[in-house]
Amino acid sequence: MQFYTYDPADFYDELFVAKGQPRPDATLLIERINGLPPEELQRRQQVAQQALLKLGATFNVYGDNRGTERIFPFDVIPRVVSAQEWTEMEKGLKQRIYALNCFIADIYDAQKIVTDGVIPLELITSAKGFLKPCIGLKPPGGIWCHITGTDLVRDKDGQWYVLEDNLRCPSGVSYVLENRRVMKSSFPKLFETIAIRPVDDYPSHLLETLLNLAPANLADPTVVVLTPGIYNSAYFEHSFLAQQMGVQLVEGRDLVVADGYLQMRTTKGLQRVDVIYRRIDDDFIDPLVFRSDSTLGIPGLTEVYRNRRVAIANALGTGVADDKVIYAYVPEMIRYYLKEDPILQNVPTYLCWEEKQLNHVLANLDKLVVKCANESGGYGMLVGPHATQSQREEFAQLIKANPRNYIAQPTLCLSRVPTIIGDRFEGCHVDLRPYILYGKDIYVHPGGLTRVALKKGSLVVNSSQGGGSKDTWVLAN
Amino acid sequence: MLSRVADSIYWLNRYVERAENIARFINANVNLILDSPTGVAQQWEPLVLTTGDLPVFQDRYGEATAENVIQFLTFDRDNANSIISCLRSARENARSIREIISSEMWEQVNTFYFMVQDAAEGQATFEPQHFFKEVKLASHLFAGVMDATMTHNEGWHFGQMGRFLERADKTARILDVKYFLLLPSVKDVGTTLDELQWMGLLRSASAYEMYRKCQHRITPTGVAEFLILDREFPRSIRFCLMQAERSLHQITGSSPGTWSSPAERSLGRLRSELDYLSIEEIVQMGLHECLNDLQQQIYGVGNNIFETFFALKPIS
Numbered sequence: 001m002q003f004y005t006y007d008p009a010d011f012y013d014e015l016f017v018a019k020g021q022p023r024p025d026a027t028l029l030i031e032r033i034n035g036l037p038p039e040e041l042q043r044r045q046q047v048a049q050q051a052l053l054k055l056g057a058t059f060n061v062y063g064d065n066r067g068t069e070r071i072f073p074f075d076v077i078p079r080v081v082s083a084q085e086w087t088e089m090e091k092g093l094k095q096r097i098y099a100l101n102c103f104i105a106d107i108y109d110a111q112k113i114v115t116d117g118v119i120p121l122e123l124i125t126s127a128k129g130f131l132k133p134c135i136g137l138k139p140p141g142g143i144w145c146h147i148t149g150t151d152l153v154r155d156k157d158g159q160w161y162v163l164e165d166n167l168r169c170p171s172g173v174s175y176v177l178e179n180r181r182v183m184k185s186s187f188p189k190l191f192e193t194i195a196i197r198p199v200d201d202y203p204s205h206l207l208e209t210l211l212n213l214a215p216a217n218l219a220d221p222t223v224v225v226l227t228p229g230i231y232n233s234a235y236f237e238h239s240f241l242a243q244q245m246g247v248q249l250v251e252g253r254d255l256v257v258a259d260g261y262l263q264m265r266t267t268k269g270l271q272r273v274d275v276i277y278r279r280i281d282d283d284f285i286d287p288l289v290f291r292s293d294s295t296l297g298i299p300g301l302t303e304v305y306r307n308r309r310v311a312i313a314n315a316l317g318t319g320v321a322d323d324k325v326i327y328a329y330v331p332e333m334i335r336y337y338l339k340e341d342p343i344l345q346n347v348p349t350y351l352c353w354e355e356k357q358l359n360h361v362l363a364n365l366d367k368l369v370v371k372c373a374n375e376s377g378g379y380g381m382l383v384g385p386h387a388t389q390s391q392r393e394e395f396a397q398l399i400k401a402n403p404r405n406y407i408a409q410p411t412l413c414l415s416r417v418p419t420i421i422g423d424r425f426e427g428c429h430v431d432l433r434p435y436i437l438y439g440k441d442i443y444v445h446p447g448g449l450t451r452v453a454l455k456k457g458s459l460v461v462n463s464s465q466g467g468g469s470k471d472t473w474v475l476a477n
Numbered sequence: 478m479l480s481r482v483a484d485s486i487y488w489l490n491r492y493v494e495r496a497e498n499i500a501r502f503i504n505a506n507v508n509l510i511l512d513s514p515t516g517v518a519q520q521w522e523p524l525v526l527t528t529g530d531l532p533v534f535q536d537r538y539g540e541a542t543a544e545n546v547i548q549f550l551t552f553d554r555d556n557a558n559s560i561i562s563c564l565r566s567a568r569e570n571a572r573s574i575r576e577i578i579s580s581e582m583w584e585q586v587n588t589f590y591f592m593v594q595d596a597a598e599g600q601a602t603f604e605p606q607h608f609f610k611e612v613k614l615a616s617h618l619f620a621g622v623m624d625a626t627m628t629h630n631e632g633w634h635f636g637q638m639g640r641f642l643e644r645a646d647k648t649a650r651i652l653d654v655k656y657f658l659l660l661p662s663v664k665d666v667g668t669t670l671d672e673l674q675w676m677g678l679l680r681s682a683s684a685y686e687m688y689r690k691c692q693h694r695i696t697p698t699g700v701a702e703f704l705i706l707d708r709e710f711p712r713s714i715r716f717c718l719m720q721a722e723r724s725l726h727q728i729t730g731s732s733p734g735t736w737s738s739p740a741e742r743s744l745g746r747l748r749s750e751l752d753y754l755s756i757e758e759i760v761q762m763g764l765h766e767c768l769n770d771l772q773q774q775i776y777g778v779g780n781n782i783f784e785t786f787f788a789l790k791p792i793s
Binding site: 235242264265267 | 480481573
């Protein structure tokens with residue numbers, strides 16, 4: 001299989017400028033692949049897929065009772081990001097996360113941003129992720145969003161846009177590490193000749209970020225990963241991260257509040273827990289404060305947290321910034337808190353709660369993508385150009401009934417990367433989710449998860465909806 | 478270690494061992510029937526009786542035919558003690574502690590489960606003898622993989638304890654099958670048929686050859702003594718309890734012969750009772766009664782382990 005006939009056509013292609021003309025940073029890669037004996041690439045692709053299955057890198061699909069585990073399809077053609085481009089991206093992400101953290105700290109405290117008229121109060125209080133019990137909380141070091149997985153896409157003109165910030169429990173980083181492991185064993189020669197920034201140290205950075213939250217006087221603080229259990233779609237990742245960091249993986253039923261501290265039930269009695277990396281949503285984490293029907297959480301946890309006797313990453317209440325209406329204000333936040341211009345752009349967003357914008361959205365449903373403000377994972381959205389008339393009408397009703405809950409964005413033409421489909425290369429649309437850790441400093445992990453839409457022409461890259469993934473190579477120079 | 482994790486590894490091993498023993502029960506019965514004179518009614522009900530699930534079985538299946546009983550004990554997903562249900566539970570437990578056990582163990586449980594599931598789906602070509610042998614082997618493979626790839630730490634000892642308690646209980650039940658198995662008439666006691674049944678029973682505990690090496694002649698008391706009291710045969714009740722107790726003391730750190738929890742007390746007491754029990758006393762007590770009592774006590778030990786290690790409640 002070779003690239004001579006591959007045509008990027010009218011799209012922005014991450015590896016090619018035009019037919020037969022690779023981007024400078026991808027030239028070596030393309031030459032090497034063209035130099036492989038026939039069938040060799042497909043063979044390595046198969047070996048890589050089998051390796052992933054054996055590692056058990058699976059995810060669960062909700063609402064599917066039989067055979068709930070699946071592997072995340074993997075394509076061996078990597079995406080290449082140049083060193084300069086990454087430097088810009090890194091700066092932009094640091095700026096964004098810093099501003100978002102300022103925002104969350106502010107709205108659960110003095111709410112200066114509201115008093116100064118930048119964001120209306122009702123938008124904040126009506127966000128599903130805004131949690132009243134968090135008002136007045138003071139998490140250690142003033143850090144709220146310790147782990148973020150920002151979704152970015154590149155449009156036709158090559159411009160990057162932030163699609164979502166994902167400040168609650170972003171998943172997928174385990175695939176970044178597993179994909180790289182498999183790539184290194186499938187293409188060792190490539191890694192010898194091309195300087196690619198390593199990704200294996202993520203668990204160490206994550207552990208440092210979590211240890212940073214423990215009270216300073218503790219010699220050996222206990223860190224745990226809190227999972228909803230084996231039926232959660234990302235259970236593999238929870239288990240993987242706990243194993244890689246060498247900490248306990250716990251479920252809600254393992255934990256109990258006793259003597260004013262959070263403790264875990266061990267065979268030798270109760271043992272104090274100092275830091276939780278939680279992979280459970282706010283709603284379910286403490287039935288005394290949030291959803292009382294939750295069986296996954298720990299009754300009384302919030303009280304211990306408020307008394308600063310346990311640290312939680314991410315802090316409770318960060319979900320407020322995942323509301324897509326609040327997202328639209330991030331550029332304003334950057335200007336307000338940092339007095340700087342945003343380095344990374346938002347996708348232009350129409351807010352339906354403003355009447356003028358609502359009318360524009362309703363008149364252009366066939367051109368726009370409409371999203372529910374509180375949904376994620378590709379659920380609750382309408383891709384106007386691909387929808388039927390009746391689907392559009394249904395959405396128009398939904399929007400009119402609850403305009404606060406909907407936003408609309410122009411349909412972006414996502415960039416593409418050549419991908420093995422059958423016995424040939426086809427350009428498939430991709431996005432990128434880098435992972436950012438906020439500990440002593442803000443750290444951006446080089447690369448991130450490149451998700452690829454494997455259905456022809458599809459723009460939906462979510463793992464639950466037929467997407468796959470690729471290795472992301474950030475070049476060292 | 479986390480109580481939940483200890484609980485999962487304990488049950489992972491119990492379930493794998495249980496599946497193996499159910500295969501042993503059924504296989505033993507298949508063999509016994511093959512040796513019975515033609516015209517004697519096949520006896521399948523005792524099998525369900527010894528697993529303690531007779532009322533449930535009668536409700537759902539009615540008559541205890543070979544087909545019904547094998548289906549109920551092997552592939553019935555609604556029977557929590559069927560082979561397939563045991564494997565499903567074992568796999569769920571393994572999945573929740575994947576970061577604790579070795580990946581080889583996980584792979585073996587996974588393969589085992591799919592082997593049983595494939596058999597359940599392809600029942601047209603189901604060959605009982607072959608299948609039950611495969612189940613036994615897969616269970617042995619799991620035990621071997623665990624022994625050779627997992628650190629012999631606290632978790633490993635919880636697993637061992639689970640396996641040996643389960644095995645002790647099931648050996649008692651296998652031996653009890655003979656009690657329920659009727660001979661055509663009273664005068665058949667001590668005949669070739671009777672002896673064949675005792676031999677079949679030994680075989681189902683993989684004990685026939687080992688028995689022959691130390692007891693030679695096959696007698697009911699000899700078989701009972703071997704399967705209950707032998708110090709060295711790995712499926713005898715006494716051996717199993719000795720191993721379980723050893724692991725228990727490794728976990729708690731208290732020295733043998735002392736106790737600091739109800740689990741140690743009840744297990745130590747039961748094991749030492751067997752140390753000084755003679756086969757004559759067992760015969761005097763009645764074999765069935767004695768086995769019944771042993772099962773009760775093993776059940777009690779299991780409860781005490783649960784209370785001591787898994788059901789930790791904070792003092793409020």
